[in-house]
Amino acid sequence: MQWIDHLQIGPFATDYHQRLVETEFMASLDEFLNRELVPQMDETDVDAEGTLVATFNDERFCGPTSLVRNFFTFQVSLFGAAGESDLESDLEYHPQQRTFTPRRGHYFYLWTPARKRNAQEEKERIDRMVQDFKRTHRTNFRCPLCTGKVSGVDNPGQLDVRCTENRCFVYSYHKDEKGRILHGRFMVKHPAAH
Ligand SMILES: [Zn+2]
Incomplete structure (x- = not known):
């Protein structure tokens, strides 16, 4: 070309x-x-x-x-x-x-279309796991991307779930006094990152 x-x-x-x-x-x-x-x-x-x-x-x-x-x-x-x-x-x-x-x-x-789809699916898998964590507060979740360890915190001020083994994602939000999600970030590691 x-x-x-x-x-x-x-x-x-x-x-x-x-x-x-x-x-x-x-x-x-x-x-x-x-x-x-x-x-x-x-x-x-x-x-x-x-x-x-x-x-x-x-x-x-x-x-x-x-x-x-x-x-x-x-x-x-x-x-x-x-x-x-x-x-x-x-x-x-x-x-x-x-x-x-x-x-x-x-x-x-x-x-590419396939890479975009894949990234979207990964985000959805992480999101489902975070919702699961919020409901159950189980601590034995594994990272949906690398199956490594995940840390989760859900307290009145903060929701923070992240892959601690390979830093595949960070899902971290502050909450207001009624428990509503405020500002924060949901980031997935760039697929080309090492
Ligand atoms: Zn991971």
């Missing part, structure tokens, strides 16, 4: 990026996407549209010692028979090696 034909690249506000983004850059991007994105795809016959912009699109970030001027924010959506796949990640371009890598701390992870 000729990815760059399907991407809107730029616009770039700086001289640095305007000089950088030329044929070699485009070829490197294409190569990177064929190497890192294509193997994650469920199907190859897709329509693609996406964007690549400078994460720091301003001259003041692009001086000669800048550590961020080679960061790019990439987004792509793929439309196939099975549904839509999406990916959003920051990339780092290495001009000397003419290669891209995912920016440190960013997952280059394509959310």
Whole structure:
């Protein structure tokens, strides 16, 4: 796939990026996407549209010692028979090696229809277990994802259930004086996290 034909690249506000983004850059991007994105795809016959912009699109970030001027924010959506796949990640371009890598701390992870479904099912399994815990206050629950140990706290101020063995999820909410759920978070570990 000729990815760059399907991407809107730029616009770039700086001289640095305007000089950088030329044929070699485009070829490197294409190569990177064929190497890192294509193997994650469920199907190859897709329509693609996406964007690549400078994460720091301003001259003041692009001086000669800048550590961020080679960061790019990439987004792509793929439309196939099975549904839509999406990916959003920051990339780092290495001009000397003419290669891209995912920016440190960013997952280059394509959310395919199957992966989205799977993540939704995982959330539902965790949610069912938490509801079970609230009802029974049993302490012998296992993590629905890794079957490891789970810790659970349900007291008048707080509901907190989490996988303590592999940190697969955190389900943690504050409650008001009537026991109603207030702010909190329900987070599942990113599937690409180690
Ligand atoms: Zn777990």
